[in-house]
Each structure stands twice: as structure tokens, then as C-alpha cells.
Amino acid sequence: MMSDHPVSAACPAFTIQDCFLETAFEARFQGLLRSAWEARTWHVIAALPGSGKSLGIADLTHQSNSHKHPRRGTYIPVLAIRAPKNGGKDLAMGMALCAAFGIVPAMPWYVRRSWLVHALAEAEVQCLIIDDAQDLNLAHLAFLKELTDNLAAPPYERKVSLCLVAAHTGTAIPLKEIFSRPDTLWRQFRRRLDTERPFCVVVGHTEEEVRPILAAFEDLYRSQLPDLQLCRWTKSIFTWLTHATLDPDGSKRVTMDHLTRLVTSALRRSYEQGGRDVDANILAATAEHMILRRDEIVEISGRPPDRALLVTEVE
Amino acid sequence: MPHIHISDPAWQTTFPFLVAPMQDEWLTGLLLRCDETNHWGSGTTLTHLFRVDEKPTQQHLSLIVASGVKLDYLAAALAVPLRSIRATTYQAELARLYAVADPQMALLSPTSFSFRLCPACVAEERRLLRTLVLPHITACPYHRIALVSTCLCGTALRPFHRQAAPFACPKCRLDWAKLPCQEADAERIEREEKLLSYYEFFWTYGTPEILASALRLVYDSVVEKGEIRVPLPDENAQVSPSNTSYQRTSSLGYLVHALWQLDLSPRDILMYTGPLPWRSMKWLTFQCPEPRCPYVSMLRDRTHLLDEAGDDEEGINC
Numbered sequence: 001m002m003s004d005h006p007v008s009a010a011c012p013a014f015t016i017q018d019c020f021l022e023t024a025f026e027a028r029f030q031g032l033l034r035s036a037w038e039a040r041t042w043h044v045i046a047a048l049p050g051s052g053k054s055l056g057i058a059d060l061t062h063q064s065n066s067h068k069h070p071r072r073g074t075y076i077p078v079l080a081i082r083a084p085k086n087g088g089k090d091l092a093m094g095m096a097l098c099a100a101f102g103i104v105p106a107m108p109w110y111v112r113r114s115w116l117v118h119a120l121a122e123a124e125v126q127c128l129i130i131d132d133a134q135d136l137n138l139a140h141l142a143f144l145k146e147l148t149d150n151l152a153a154p155p156y157e158r159k160v161s162l163c164l165v166a167a168h169t170g171t172a173i174p175l176k177e178i179f180s181r182p183d184t185l186w187r188q189f190r191r192r193l194d195t196e197r198p199f200c201v202v203v204g205h206t207e208e209e210v211r212p213i214l215a216a217f218e219d220l221y222r223s224q225l226p227d228l229q230l231c232r233w234t235k236s237i238f239t240w241l242t243h244a245t246l247d248p249d250g251s252k253r254v255t256m257d258h259l260t261r262l263v264t265s266a267l268r269r270s271y272e273q274g275g276r277d278v279d280a281n282i283l284a285a286t287a288e289h290m291i292l293r294r295d296e297i298v299e300i301s302g303r304p305p306d307r308a309l310l311v312t313e314v315e
Numbered sequence: 316m317p318h319i320h321i322s323d324p325a326w327q328t329t330f331p332f333l334v335a336p337m338q339d340e341w342l343t344g345l346l347l348r349c350d351e352t353n354h355w356g357s358g359t360t361l362t363h364l365f366r367v368d369e370k371p372t373q374q375h376l377s378l379i380v381a382s383g384v385k386l387d388y389l390a391a392a393l394a395v396p397l398r399s400i401r402a403t404t405y406q407a408e409l410a411r412l413y414a415v416a417d418p419q420m421a422l423l424s425p426t427s428f429s430f431r432l433c434p435a436c437v438a439e440e441r442r443l444l445r446t447l448v449l450p451h452i453t454a455c456p457y458h459r460i461a462l463v464s465t466c467l468c469g470t471a472l473r474p475f476h477r478q479a480a481p482f483a484c485p486k487c488r489l490d491w492a493k494l495p496c497q498e499a500d501a502e503r504i505e506r507e508e509k510l511l512s513y514y515e516f517f518w519t520y521g522t523p524e525i526l527a528s529a530l531r532l533v534y535d536s537v538v539e540k541g542e543i544r545v546p547l548p549d550e551n552a553q554v555s556p557s558n559t560s561y562q563r564t565s566s567l568g569y570l571v572h573a574l575w576q577l578d579l580s581p582r583d584i585l586m587y588t589g590p591l592p593w594r595s596m597k598w599l600t601f602q603c604p605e606p607r608c609p610y611v612s613m614l615r616d617r618t619h620l621l622d623e624a625g626d627d628e629e630g631i632n633c
Binding site for chain 2: 061062064066067068069070071073074076099101102103104105106107111115118119122123
């Protein structure tokens with residue numbers, strides 16, 4: 001939960017409920033990840049930015065029963081990392097994988113390289129997920145192949161699933177072009193990808209799928225807005241959020257980021273106005289802000305409003 | 316036992332694979348087990364502890380008192396309480412006994428430390444016992460075998476070596492568990508059990524007053540026997556030039572050996588108040604016709620401590 005607005009003496013601050021919702025997108029996305037984990041298959045999985053990929057990965061990781069124990073050892077069936085930023089070579093990818101284990105002392109790269117194979121095998125890693133895979137470069141991908149090949153070879157003989165989760169826009173799927181190259185490395189990489197679903201695009205929410213999410217928001221914010229009824233605005237909300245500004249590819253699908261922004265922003269405004277529900281005007285104004293005025297430059301001037309401080313009597 | 320879930324913030328501040336200190340384990344053994352469990356080379360954990368702050372000195376590397384070693388950092392990295400890490404050293408015991416905040420190795424032994432181990436302990440549980448690093452202890456009290464300080468290839472054993480695997484000889488790579496076990500003679504075992512009981516007495520009941528009383532008792536006994544000083548079996552060992560003769564004769568290793576040689580018991584230490592009218596309880600039972608004799612009351616109070624320990628701690632009271 002997060003509170004991010006001025007505290008008023010009259011009513012407590014509006015609290016954003018930021019718990020994970022198992023939406024239709026997440027069901028599709030996590031279903032694919034789980035299937036890859038179970039079958040140890042390799043996929044490139046793409047979805048629009050703001051769909052909830054990172055949250056879905058984090059939730060899956062939390063549910064994977066990864067633990068460290070002095071007697072039972074360390075168990076990490078699903079190891080998820082974010083692709084190294086700003087390029088870098090295989091070392092950057094190695095460091096990102098090491099960091100997922102906790103504290104790893106400084107050691108030469110050639111030692112760390114072989115340590116990683118030991119550690120992944122010892123921790124029984126079954127599924128590797130690389131988030132923001134659109135940032136991977138050739139050196140990173142080559143290292144991932146080397147790592148998984150070493151795990152598959154004796155003495156470990158462990159087949160590991162690999163999910164490269166990327167943000168995409170338009171019809172282009174990240175990494176597809178690289179894996180189509182004729183070089184031996186990429187042909188080998190391509191061969192390891194799943195036969196039936198090598199490249200997947202997980203789409204956002206339809207109007208029907210938006211409705212249960214709004215119902216979930218109603219439950220989450222009932223304590224702050226007792227008469228909240230969001231479901232009745234499903235059609236309007238879907239129409240606003242599939243406007244060409246927010247859905248430039250014309251997918252006619254709603255991302256969770258847009259939906260959450262619209263709802264929480266409107267609910268906050270209603271709450272601060274002392275409302276018990278959200279009305280059409282506030283929702284429309286918020287949607288208009290997101291669609292028509294999202295690039296508007298706001299001038300910040302004058303003095304910020306005084307923040308009321310809680311006074312506690314100390315004996 | 317700590318169980319760290321991946322959603323716990325401690326996940327990021329702990330080593331990839333955890334180990335927990337065992338009963339009576341020495342810090343060196345714990346660090347080597349941490350290296351081994353994490354598939355690191357020998358000494359990686361130790362080097363990491365010092366990378367955090369400063370470079371280790373020879374004093375640090377004995378790891379018996381672990382002065383200057385970031386034990387709190389190690390406790391956090393292994394997700395165990397700091398007290399269980401401290402228990403792998405003699406830091407707390409020496410600090411209490413000598414009433415110093417940062418005890419130094421010289422308080423235990425003024426001579427240079429030589430690394431030795433029990434191959435059977437290593438074979439069973441990868442355990443390096445804390446008690447085996449005490450001065451004058453040369454045999455494992457559990458397996459009754461002589462401690463080993465040299466590999467079969469002739470290389471002197473060293474706890475940490477950059478290019479070696481943990482618990483292995485850096486030269487021939489022989490695992491320490493495979494070093495030969497030689498049975499220690501019964502006389503040596505008996506003597507060292509007695510020495511260990513003295514150490515246990517000081518670890519359990521030791522205070523600066525008890526220490527002073529023991530030193531005074533040793534001194535007066537030597538004077539009474541007409542000896543100039545109590546000879547130590549390792550008196551040819553190298554003494555650090557920085558150590559004064561006071562440090563040498565007040566170190567616990569020296570004191571324990573002297574007590575054993577003079578056949579003085581922990582009870583004698585507790586009862587001792589001066590050359591007269593004190594006599595060891597082995598030689599004399601002090602009796603006074605006065606029903607409220609303050610001297611008898613004092614003796615009763617002092618020995619009460621040991622009487623309370625009960626039959627299960629007979630080793631201490633011998």
C-alpha cells in the first residue's frame with residue numbers, strides 16, 4: 001500500500017492498494033511461463049510496455065518456493081533477472097545472474113563463470129527468465145547459450161527452460177531478427193527455441209476482461225469509497241483506454257498500467273472531494289487528461305500547500 | 316535454523332548457500348565450510364570479510380579471538396545470530412576473563428599459533444573444533460587421536476590457501492579427511508582432558524578476580540616449592556618480540572599449564588586467599604571451632620559456585 005498525497009487533518013490520506021491482481025493478462029502470461037518451466041522449453045515472450053510482465057515474473061518467482069536454508073540448501077527453481085542495461089559484455093550478464101543469488105564475493109571472471117554453472121545446478125534452477133530481454137545484446141545471448149549448454153552437459157545434465165521476456169511495440173518481435181541470422185550460434189539458438197510457440201505475444205485485456213479487474217478495484221477501495229461502483233463504467237473505460245493515443249498499434253486491448261492509472265487517479269480525486277463513489281465527470285476528466293493532455297506541460301509556481309502535521313501529546 | 320524466502324529482503328544480503336555454526340566449531344572451520352558449500356576457493360569468505368573494511372594481519376588470521384574481524388557482517392551474511400558466530404571464537408570468554416573490550420591472541424598464548432586438526436572430525440562433519448586451537452592441546456578429545464599439522468606430502472597445513480579447495484592440501488590436493496589418524500597415548504589424553512577442564516573452568520566461571528587469584532596461587536605455590544618458574548613444554552617456541560614477560564606468564568595457556576603442573580584444582584583457585592592459612596583442600600580440611608568463623612564462611616561461599624555445578628560437570632571440579 002502506498003500513500004502519496006497531502007495529509008489532511010479532516011480525513012486520512014488516500015491509500016493506493018498496489019497488491020498483485022491475477023488479471024486475464026497475468027493468467028495468460030504466467031500460464032506460458034509455467035508451461036515453459038514444466039516442459040523446460042525456450043521462448044521469446046513479448047507484450048506491450050505496461051502490461052504487467054515484471055509484476056507477473058515477480059509473482060511467479062515468489063510462488064516458486066525459492067529459499068535458502070543451512071540444512072536443506074538453496075533452492076531456486078525459477079531464477080529471474082533483468083537484462084543488463086547499457087550494453088556490456090558477458091560479464092554484465094554474469095554479474096546480473098550472480099546478484100540473484102545474494103552476496104557473491106569478488107572473484108576473477110573466469111572463476112565466476114564456472115561458479116555460476118555450479119551454483120545454478122546446486123540451486124536446482126529449472127527456469128531462467130530474463131526480463132527486459134529487448135536490451136540483450138549478442139554477447140549476453142551467447143553467454144546464456146553457453147551457460148545453459150554447460151548445465152545440459154555432464155556432470156549436471158540439467159535441461160533448463162529459458163524465457164526471454166521483452167517489451168514490444170507494433171508488429172516487430174524483439175530478438176526474432178537476430179535468431180533468424182545464418183551464423184552458427186544463432187542457428188543453434190533458434191534450434192533450442194520451442195517448436196510450437198518459439199515467439200509469443202501476450203495480449204492485453206478485452207472489454208470483458210476489464211470488468212472483473214474493475215470489480216477487484218471496487219473491493220480493494222471499498223474501505224475508502226464505500227459506495228464505489230466501477231463496473232458500470234466498463235464500456236466507457238475500455239473505449240477511453242483503447243483510444244489511438246494510448247493504443248497506437250490499434251490492438252483494441254487495454255494494458256494494466258493504463259487501467260490502474262485511470263482508476264487510481266479518478267478514485268483519488270473523488271476521495272479528496274469527499275465522494276463515496278466515483279462519478280462519470282471525474283472519470284471522463286481523468287481519461288481526457290491521459291488521452292488528450294498527457295503531453296501537457298504543467299507550470300509549478302507559488303508555494304506548495306502547507307502539510308498538516310500530526311501532533312501527538314507526549315506525557 | 317533460518318529459512319529465507321526469496322521475497323525476504325535478507326535474500327540479497329546473504330551468501331548464496333548458507334551454513335550454520337556447529338557446536339564448539341572454530342571460526343576457521345565455519346569459514347571453510349562456507350567456502351565449500353558455496354563452491355568457492357579456500358579463503359574466499361575470509362577475504363570477502365576483509366574486503367569490506369581492511370586487510371587482515373597475522374593476528375586477525377589466527378581467528379581464535381577474531382579481533383578486528385567483521386563478525387556482525389558474517390552473521391548477517393549467514394543469517395544467524397551474532398552470538399552464535401562469536402561462539403566460534405574465544406573473544407567473549409577472553410574479554411570477560413581479562414576485562415578487556417578487544418582481547419588479543421597473546422592473552423591466550425604468547426607463542427605463535429600453529430594450525431592443526433583432527434582428520435576424523437573433518438571426515439565426519441567437516442568440523443574444526445574450537446577447543447583444538449587451545450595451547451597445549453595436541454589430541455582430539457572425542458576421537459582420541461593426535462592432531463595433524465603436516466600433510467602426507469610434507470607440506471605444513473594452512474587453514475586458507477588461495478589456490479586450494481577448502482579442507483585440502485594446496486600442494487598435493489589431498490583432502491584433510493584422508494590424513495592418517497594416529498591414536499594418541501592414554502597419558503596424553505588424560506593430561507589434556509585435565510587441561511581442557513581448566514580451560515572450561517575459566518570459560519565458565521572466569522572473571523578478572525578469579526584470574527588474579529589463580530595467578531597468585533600459582534606464584535605462591537612455585538615459591539613454596541622453591542622453583543623459580545614453571546617450565547612450559549613449548550618453551551622453545553618463538554615468542555613475539557612485542558610480548559612482554561608479563562604477557563607470557565599471565566596468558567591463559569601458561570596459567571592452565573602451570574595449574575596442571577602444580578596439581579592445583581579449580582576449587583583451590585576459588586578458595587585461595589593468600590599463602591596462609593590456605594592449603595589445598597587435597598592436603599587439608601580446614602576446621603575452626605568458632606561456629607561463625609568468617610574464614611570458613613568465605614570458603615563455603617567460594618566453593619558453593621562449583622558445588623552448584625553438580626555431578627555432570629565433574630571434569631571442572633577435578
